[in-house]
Amino acid sequence: MNINLYDGFLLPFLQMLLLAAFAPMVSGIIKKTKALLQNRRGADIMQDYYDLRKWWKKKTIISPYTGFVFMLAPFMYLLSTMLAAFLLPNMMSNLTFGDIFVFVGLLAIGRFFMALSSFDAASAFGGMGGSREVYIATCVEPVMLLAALAAILKSGSTSIYTMAMNSGTQLNVAVVLACIAFFILLLAENGRIPVDNPDTHLELTMIHECMLLEYSGRLLAVIHLASMIKNMLFIVLFSLIFFPIDLHLVIKVIITAIAIAVMESLNNKMRLFKVRAYLLATGGLLLLAIVAQ
Amino acid sequence: MIKVKSTGLRGAANVCSHNGRNPLTAMFACDETVLGQGYAIYCLFEDCHAHDIQVVRAQFEMDEELKYESLTPLFPAAAWYEREIFDMFGIEPLNHPDLRPLVLHESYPEGFYPLRKKVAVDANIHGEREFKIATAQGEGLFEVAVGPIHAGIIEPGHFRFSQAGEAILQLDAKLFYTHRGIEKAVEGKTVDEALFIVERICGACSIANTLSFCQAVEKLSEKSVPRRAWVIRTCLAELERLYNHVGDTGNLCAGVGFTVPNNIGARLKELLMRCNEQVAGNRFLRGMIVPGGVLFDIDEEKRNVIASTLDTVEKEYERLVQILSEQDGFLNRVKNTGIVLKKTATDLSMVGVGARASGFSRDSRKDLAYGIYPELSFDVITEQAGDVYARLLVREKEVRESIKLVRQILELINSEDNSGLRAADLTYRAEEGSWGISESARGSDLHWVMLDKNQKIYRLFVRSASYPNWPALPVALHGEIIPDFPLVNKSFELCYACLDR
Numbered sequence: 070m071n072i073n074l075y076d077g078f079l080l081p082f083l084q085m086l087l088l089a090a091f092a093p094m095v096s097g098i099i100k101k102t103k104a105l106l107q108n109r110r111g112a113d114i115m116q117d118y119y120d121l122r123k124w125w126k127k128k129t130i131i132s133p134y135t136g137f138v139f140m141l142a143p144f145m146y147l148l149s150t151m152l153a154a155f156l157l158p159n160m161m162s163n164l165t166f167g168d169i170f171v172f173v174g175l176l177a178i179g180r181f182f183m184a185l186s187s188f189d190a191a192s193a194f195g196g197m198g199g200s201r202e203v204y205i206a207t208c209v210e211p212v213m214l215l216a217a218l219a220a221i222l223k224s225g226s227t228s229i230y231t232m233a234m235n236s237g238t239q240l241n242v243a244v245v246l247a248c249i250a251f252f253i254l255l256l257a258e259n260g261r262i263p264v265d266n267p268d269t270h271l272e273l274t275m276i277h278e279c280m281l282l283e284y285s286g287r288l289l290a291v292i293h294l295a296s297m298i299k300n301m302l303f304i305v306l307f308s309l310i311f312f313p314i315d316l317h318l319v320i321k322v323i324i325t326a327i328a329i330a331v332m333e334s335l336n337n338k339m340r341l342f343k344v345r346a347y348l349l350a351t352g353g354l355l356l357l358a359i360v361a362q
Numbered sequence: 363m364i365k366v367k368s369t370g371l372r373g374a375a376n377v378c379s380h381n382g383r384n385p386l387t388a389m390f391a392c393d394e395t396v397l398g399q400g401y402a403i404y405c406l407f408e409d410c411h412a413h414d415i416q417v418v419r420a421q422f423e424m425d426e427e428l429k430y431e432s433l434t435p436l437f438p439a440a441a442w443y444e445r446e447i448f449d450m451f452g453i454e455p456l457n458h459p460d461l462r463p464l465v466l467h468e469s470y471p472e473g474f475y476p477l478r479k480k481v482a483v484d485a486n487i488h489g490e491r492e493f494k495i496a497t498a499q500g501e502g503l504f505e506v507a508v509g510p511i512h513a514g515i516i517e518p519g520h521f522r523f524s525q526a527g528e529a530i531l532q533l534d535a536k537l538f539y540t541h542r543g544i545e546k547a548v549e550g551k552t553v554d555e556a557l558f559i560v561e562r563i564c565g566a567c568s569i570a571n572t573l574s575f576c577q578a579v580e581k582l583s584e585k586s587v588p589r590r591a592w593v594i595r596t597c598l599a600e601l602e603r604l605y606n607h608v609g610d611t612g613n614l615c616a617g618v619g620f621t622v623p624n625n626i627g628a629r630l631k632e633l634l635m636r637c638n639e640q641v642a643g644n645r646f647l648r649g650m651i652v653p654g655g656v657l658f659d660i661d662e663e664k665r666n667v668i669a670s671t672l673d674t675v676e677k678e679y680e681r682l683v684q685i686l687s688e689q690d691g692f693l694n695r696v697k698n699t700g701i702v703l704k705k706t707a708t709d710l711s712m713v714g715v716g717a718r719a720s721g722f723s724r725d726s727r728k729d730l731a732y733g734i735y736p737e738l739s740f741d742v743i744t745e746q747a748g749d750v751y752a753r754l755l756v757r758e759k760e761v762r763e764s765i766k767l768v769r770q771i772l773e774l775i776n777s778e779d780n781s782g783l784r785a786a787d788l789t790y791r792a793e794e795g796s797w798g799i800s801e802s803a804r805g806s807d808l809h810w811v812m813l814d815k816n817q818k819i820y821r822l823f824v825r826s827a828s829y830p831n832w833p834a835l836p837v838a839l840h841g842e843i844i845p846d847f848p849l850v851n852k853s854f855e856l857c858y859a860c861l862d863r
Contacts, residue, residue, distance in 0.1 A: 200527075
């Protein structure tokens with residue numbers, strides 16, 4: 070395969086930066102929609118950019134009980150997420166090297182480092198958050214691979230690009246089932262209701278936020294940016310492969326963001342130990358989708 | 363009142379409680395050395411059949427050693443009262459199962475008993491004492507410390523969870539962080555001066571506290587409160603219960619991240635509080651109730667505001683109730699979570715929603731039948747399950763009852779003759795104790811007042827609704843997982859300021 074520097078590196082790199090740049094805005098759209106659904110005016114759509122700037126300006130306080138992992142983890146999290154963004158199919162050229170297994174693996178690396186850093190400061194909350202995050206990951210990852218399998222069987226390739234090209238323009242049972250299942254995965258993977266509550270500060274119920282409690286200043290900004298990019302990645306992936314109607318990508322992303330906000334407003338957080346059954350049911354949906362193909 | 367020697371307290375209390383049938387409503391001490399009598403411990407038992415409170419007074423002689431046989435083994439509800447009496451007066455209950463400090467934290471010196479009369483109100487104290495928190499030890503167990511500073515806008519309280527993974531083995535709470543010494547501060551003040559302080563013990567129970575205090579002092583006076591004043595007082599009390607219950611219904615949803623109902627609740631509460639502002643000139647209905655009656659009338663214009671607000675709130679609240687009853691995910695969280703058994707509720711003498719949701723039918727409006735409540739028609743709502751859902755259901759149904767009550771009262775104000783708003787120039791009998799009670803949204807608020815010869819407050823004791831319910835929280839959490847704590851906590855809607863009086 071002949072890949073030149075421009076198509077093989079520069080364009081994906083540019084796209085990766087673009088994704089990162091727009092990630093806080095998508096997060097802002099979700100928050101704004103949620104606020105409107107709650108009869109609130111809500112913060113500006115650009116609020117997440119302001120928050121990132123605020124954290125960037127603030128002093129970073131590092132607990133003396135932490136080791137090098139604590140410093141390393143936010144950057145590993147950002148780096149792995151950015152690399153995953155690099156693998157998404159390129160809208161500007163038609164390169165096919167983005168592999169779904171590499172994609173899932175990269176995200177797992179990011180999560181591994183975050184879970185590691187969570188108990189580095191030896192606070193009870195961090196350990197609690199880390200253990201919950203890993204518990205949910207053990208539920209999410211097999212189902213995610215099942216979702217990948219559904220897409221692989223359909224497109225005959227593990228390349229995200231090929232999957233996106235073969236995504237369902239024709240509406241059938243398999244497409245709808247896979248769409249619902251991946252949407253649930255998207256909510257679970259990104260710490261959204263009903264699995265986790267991204268807006269809560271009730272220490273005892275948090276999962277993702279629990280792991281970040283010891284972070285402040287720039288390190289916190291890095292983690293939040295990485296989380297927003299990860300959220301964005303999943304929305305884009307959903308739009309590319311599982312979105313059942315053929316529309317422009319930007320419109321699909323906005324519709325998905327609004328759908329997330331609506332889902333989060335319609336539901337409440339479930340009991341922690343129910344997450345297993347919830348994702349098992351999602352796996353069942355995916356199996357049905359595979360069979361229906 | 364039954365008067366006994368300190369050694370006879372246990373026996374007298376046992377008789378007065380009718381073997382535990384009459385719940386222990388409150389227990390407190392009073393330093394009567396200035397009156398030449400030594401210390402006294404008062405035990406109040408609620409006699410529901412006689413619609414009265416039985417008072418047992420145990421007297422310590424001037425030079426007697428301040429020790430007595432603890433009541434806690436007989437009445438678990440006495441545990442906190444006896445700890446507080448030991449903290450505040452240094453009267454030691456013998457054989458108390460858990461006599462750790464309750465109110466006074468580490469910064470107080472040993473042997474400092476603030477409610478003794480010889481301690482000055484502005485005493486400058488430095489000290490150190492041990493404040494032990496109960497924890498569990500063992501292989502693989504760990505502790506989670508939460509607070510006293512929380513991530514939300516709530517009052518300070520420290521919770522120590524002993525955990526086995528996500529499961530809660532034990533919870534110990536350290537409360538009373540912002541104790542204001544109100545009971546000490548009002549000593550030596552006139553009734554009218556004290557009223558301003560009493561009104562501000564707690565924001566959400568402003569009317570209930572004022573009403574209890576006023577009833578207590580009015581019993582010491584010869585004059586009676588005009589009927590019209592009682593009608594207006596009842597209206598205010600129900601408006602207060604209403605806005606609390608509506609807000610609390612919404613708040614419960616925040617415990618499970620259910621944002622839309624949470625915000626509907628907040629909006630409806632806001633409507634009711636704006637209505638309060640138009641009725642009383644402030645959102646907490648302060649400045650209306652005074653000893654002898656009320657200061658201001660509720661005229662026709664205000665009645666119309668109340669009536670139209672009730673119509674709006676009633677309609678929208680039913681929608682909120684419907685959302686909550688139809689959401690499976692929500693019901694899954696609230697059912698069978700945080701169960702308080704009826705036995706626990708009666709043992710701890712719980713009050714309010716917490717008691718009624720566990721099948722312990724207790725409502726001071728019916729049991730003690732104060733004011734014009736006997737004339738009004740309303741039901742005491744009870745549920746049997748004792749879980750979070752039962753407490754929610756009780757609240758939802760009580761909102762309907764309160765709306766019904768306010769509407770009845772609005773009719774009464776309409777048809778009322780002009781019996782006056784206030785009996786003026788009250789004089790009070792000195793050196794005689796007197797109690798007053800009223801039902802707040804959280805349960806009954808009890809005040810006990812005693813005046814000295816100069817018509818100044820000699821002793822004020824406040825037992826707010828949250829006081830007997832706080833100890834039920836750790837019990838409700840047995841066998842639960844730690845992420846359910848915020849939900850269970852919110853279902854009780856316990857108040858910190860009510861303890862920090």
